[in-house]
Amino acid sequence: MLIKLVQLAHCRSGDKGNTSNISVIAYHPEFYAPIKNQLSADEFKNFYSGVIKGNVTRYSLDELQMLNFVCEGALGGGVSRSLCLDNYGKSLSSRILSFKIEINDNLEKLLQ
């Protein structure tokens, strides 16, 4: 079954200069593998098309069931130069919650 990430994981974004990092944290250990297998750095960057202008690097923390996406060029030139109302990009993480992940039907009972 195809499920939006919002039911599988939670997230938080942080800023450093013109780089935003967005963590994706599985609600349940069983959700981690399908997320990790389907949400690559490239998929992530495509989902933020038009906003992330630079490279995306993905770090995996398997023991903690969380991923960290480091997105260069995501903050409109940097927090102080950005013309975006949300110049720190604090709301950027919510975007990825609409990303769809295919999960095994037997995980349905665990959904958030």
Add this chain to the structure above:
Amino acid sequence: MTIRIGSGSAWWGDRISPAKDNADKGRLDYLCFETMAEATISAAQVRKRRDPDFPGYDTWLDDRMKAVLPGCIENKTKIISNQGWINPNGAAERIIYWLRKMGIHGVKVAAINGSLITEDVLSLTDTILETGERTHSLEDKIVSAEVYQGAEPVVQALSKGAQIVVTGRIADPSIFAAPMMFEYGWGAGDFMQLGLANGIGHLMECGAQVTGGYFADPGLKDVPRPWDLGFPIAEVHKNGTAVITKLEGTGGVVNAMTIKEQLLYEVHDPYNYITPDVIVDFSTTCIEEIAENRVMVSGISGKPRTPTLKVSIGCEEGFIGEDMFFYAGEGALKRARLAETILRERFKIVGLKAEELRIDYLGLNAIHGDMTPEIKHEPYEVAVRVAARTATREEAMKVGREVDGMAVSGVGMTGKRVPHQDRTREIIGVWSSLVDRDKISPSIKLYES
């Protein structure tokens, strides 16, 4: 042995009453304040230039200290704070003033200086980390430059008997790591312990972000009484474990999810999180909920520190002009779109020289910009927000002046803010570089109330 370290603030604008609660009721050994953002030092320099009477330390220093000093003195809680900004001595003198006014004598306050290197930055640094260009290319634009100091000077001040330590720029986790290093005698060579100390410091530095702030998502992640969040307290054991908790009776939540979200906040490579004291490895972290609002964190590890310290260089980089106006009811979006057309034509007529111009519709595409899904519904109300980045303030002012024109020369049924707020601001761009740590010499000045 366990020490209790509480958070007093996570940024300049943070709430003050949770700090007072921690001071009064937290049975703390240390209360730590983080009050700076990346551009705080540069912004303070600009303000000082314009207003020589600006003391140069946290503008909330009086309010914070008046709130926490009685509790901290009563409970023998030491204070570590980066409220010194560009004037740690001034901040220490002001704290002495409040102590004496409260009739509290014999308290030692230390100011730590040596972070500001504006005069020498070009000889001490070489390359801009973000661009690879030489720092010399910034020469004409530099407002301020500061080194991120580590915990060591704070530890030295504590060994000199200081009960309150106030610093300029210091790495945020180091503010919290310093008490652990001082109490447990951990030095630069104890990098596993420093990894834990800075890792726990990292969890604490953003205050309520680990106790249910910046977290709630209704129906998915609910937070009890989110209007009354307690600031975090870390109970750090000498064996290298810590319990993150908060005062009983406060709102908020501490659980594995709040810890995990904060663990990676503003972290890039979690295997190599570089602080002045150590390189933290978060990949080995163990997180265990041991009771309600009590989470045991262990296993955060460390690697030897780098030979360099990070330098932030603040530069004058022009101005932003910004304003907004409003439409509602039948046909609101159509009128907003016509208003945008008028503005774009007006900017051509007045020759606006903008490096970037952005016109958004609040509620439709102002936050996520180009990645917003296509607008298919007719909104009941729309705010049109226009912003431009320019080289001069004169150009930036054209944004507000043209929005003024929308009042009587614009579209029907236009709502406007009059009187308007300040519609231009200057940009202080922040660049990073590295300096050899041997070339930086912090100094400590001691005061007594």
